[in-house]
Amino acid sequence: MPVDSPHDLPLVISSLPPTRQQRVAASAAAIILLVIAMLVAPFAHLQLARIDVFVPVLQTVLSLVDLLTAILLFAQYAIQPHRALLAVGSAYIFSGAMAFLQTLTFPGGYGPAGVIGDGNNSPAWFFVLWHTTFPLCIMAYAFLKDEKPTSRIAPAKSLAMTICGVVAAIVVLAWLVTANVALLPPFYTGSITQQTRFGNQINIALCLLGAITLAVLFVRRRTILDLWLMVTLLAWIPNFLVAAVASSVRFSLGWYAARGFALVASSLLLSVLLTETALLYSRLASALTMLRRERGNRLMSIDAATAAIAHEIRSPLASIPLNVEAARLQLGMEPPDLANVDVILQDIEAASLRVNATISSVRELFKGSGTVTTTIHVEAVALQVLRLLEHELQLHKIQVAANFFTPGHYVHADPTQVQQVILNLVKNAIEAMSPASGRRELTLSSRSERGSALLIVQDTGPGVAPADQERIFEPFFTTRPNGMGLGLAVCRTLLERAGGKLALARSGPEGSIFEVRLPLAQNESSASKHDPGRDLA
Template sequence: MITRQITSPHEDEFPLVIPLMPATREHRRAAMWVVAALFVLAACIAPFASVQIGRVDAFVPVLQTVLSAADLLTATLLFGQYSVQPRRGLLAVAGAYLFSGAFAFLQTLSFPGGYGPNGILGDGFDTPAWFFVFWHTTFPLSILAYTLLKDKTERGAAARSTRASIIATICAVLTTVAALTWTVTAWVNHLPSFYSGSVTLQTRFGSQINIALWLVGAATLAVLFSRRRTILDMWLMVTLVAWMPNFLVAAVASSVRFSVGWYAARGFALVASCMLLCVLLTELMVLYSRLASALILQRRERANQLMSIDAATAAIAHEIRSPLGSITLNTSIALNQLAAEPPDLEEIDVVLKDIERASLSVDSTITSIRSLFKSASNRSRMQIEDVVCQVLRLMQHDLQTNQISVSTSFSDHPHAVTGNRAQLQQVVLNIVKNGVEAMASIPVDQRKLTVSTRIDQRWIVLNVRDAGVGIPQHTNVFDAFFTTKADGMGLGLAICRTIIDRHGGMLALVATGSQGTEFEVRLPIA
């Protein structure tokens, strides 16, 4: 048997999270405009990059604290997306933004004039530069890991332990950050220096490191470009492009800190860090608005269906009530005539013929309704498991609202049945809705719906079990107009049994009581 949770659709059917959605023409156009704007801005600043301007000590702590917060928020959103649809690549991107946020904040702590005259970590001289190197090494390498892992889906035990995977990723990132921080603070005097004499004169080693960082970023960008497909790919490329001026300024300009180029590079860094965050938030709002519209339409359609059923029931009742009333009245007249002395046989004959005509009218009405119902049977081959999954997707909002845990256990060798998909879907939907309503009065932690399929000789057997309060007088549960609900019409299960009968199957109530109710649907294998 294959057992899995079906609180959401299967992840291979279509992307459920924003980072895995294919990039649209609008996204590509917006990305191109952003890249063009970055190039134009960089070209305008380039001639003045070496110009030294005033030192603003509050600039770095304010800007990089905002930058760090943006990176950590982005990582949180990516972890949330991973929990919805586990893909290893999403963990790598979330780890990249964790690295970025952590090292950005650590560089702020070590930067001279930030939170202290010489910083509060390291020597205030080369330590911030090393944090910069770690920052811009771990980020592109993590993005490169994402590029190589982004098409791999977690299955089996890994897919069921998303929380453990997220915790392991966070622990791995924090351990790496802690180890590199200890190295650069305890051994900074033994590491190569980035500056000679003052922080405005960069050594040859510093220029080489910045060129190396630029090449790492460019190589990552090239690999990502060759494998681009999704929204996340598109905007990660824009982020890598936005980082490029940082390295070029540091490698080319001789006046590194507090120059026009240095301040501009920090501005580009802030843009790069906020890029993906803005995209994710925007797309989440768009997705939320679409979801809200879909829910409104679904509720409206459900209300229209209920109104249609109510109208159809009223019409049927109207068509049947008149001849039934006539039968009742004529029966009373016939009894009175039989009780008379002597009985008026001629009048009784007329009354009995009226009763016969009324009975034929009722039978004609029922026959026309059944023929109309039968004419809707456009049958095809299908798997009942697909019908169940479709129903659970339609009911997902109700299941989540009522906090019901849903589990399925499907046969590992599914067989096809022949039937009308809409009618079979209506059967499963009715049984599931009854189960949801039956569990409304029990504690939340006990609300569980179990759906399973199995093969029994020539039958495909579908079992739906809830943990509700059970059905009293369950021997009449399939009778028309039998209901345990205050506002129910008592037609749902009667119609369901008629549908299954017409498909050559059987619908039965196999268990009910204080521990819940279980219905069994048997359909012949096609």
């Protein structure tokens, strides 16, 4: 099924931009890896005991981690069919397969001279293939990631073709470096611990390839996936530096540390995928629970209200035509019984008054239902709305600026109703900016003006047409195809009950500015002692 717009894409890490917390976490991980590498570097040449089980245990785990990561990435491709995800998923298949094949060829691993290969140079060539195919696939991902999703080939067929192609490439490359390794330049001569000069040069080349891929991905970074792929590539670099500069021997401290970096690099993205999947599932479950609860409460309320209204109105309305018929009969008598007619007319009048009273009572019921006024911090309510809509703002790539007055304004109103008003204005701004191809900026600011707190919501959408600007607050008037035309009308009514006002200050091709005005609370000093939302940091 084709995706019509990038805004219709599901909430997966390959389409979501990173939050500030995620950027901080990635930066912290990168700094920790670099610090550990710097601490190990001076002692990297120290030769340690040969532990034959180290490589098979570590790299078997590494292979499983990479293959699990590839499965999760391909699962995301099934949700969002984008060729870039096939590229990065292929990178992890190559990584897991090459790591396991190198383990089979490593001397002392699963056999004294390995299970396949020559036991000397085959492991080194698998290492080269491992760290060549992975960055090349990541580079392909970097260039494909901004491409629009396509539906020319079914996702299942594309996935199957990609996996078959990767497996075929792995088989051919494995045959080349095992059965025909004698035709390739050697990495080790005689000793399995000392590299040749060619081996050092290859490690430098692999380091440069990783650095170039990291630079390309950094320039084209957009999403959470980009962020953690950069950390993964950064984690691989000490592996090459240790082999090329600090130590050129197997089973040294640097060699063991480099394998540890390899395991960390492979585990990073899997950890992020599992964490983000759990978080998204948690948010989805909470949202569904709230929607079901809200729907159930709404249906119960509507059913009870309509039943009560129907009962209260149906009885007097049913009595009116009967009384009218009785009055006609009395008037048709000779002589007319005017006394009974007068009684009947009084009954009709009472029935009509009862219907009117019922309608008025219903209006009063809904007018004051659920209103709990208290002293609130209007900026804190606005920040809460931004947190509620954080993922929607990220998905639509809208930059948000909150330029609030400090220490903030306190107003006396219903916090739920004020939140509903701000939420409606922000969602309207998001919908207004969604089709726009230019800059998308949402600005919330506040100031005080003539004893009132003024909250300003500004967007960079196409604006409201001049002919519609006077009507947008009218009930059932809407400029959207699926709109009901009640949002702004309800928001204005809610603010007017609190003594405030909602107005469209300006609208044009550069965007719209809505102003929420609420009277300042008289006891601001006491409110600041009790309001938990006074900190805007």
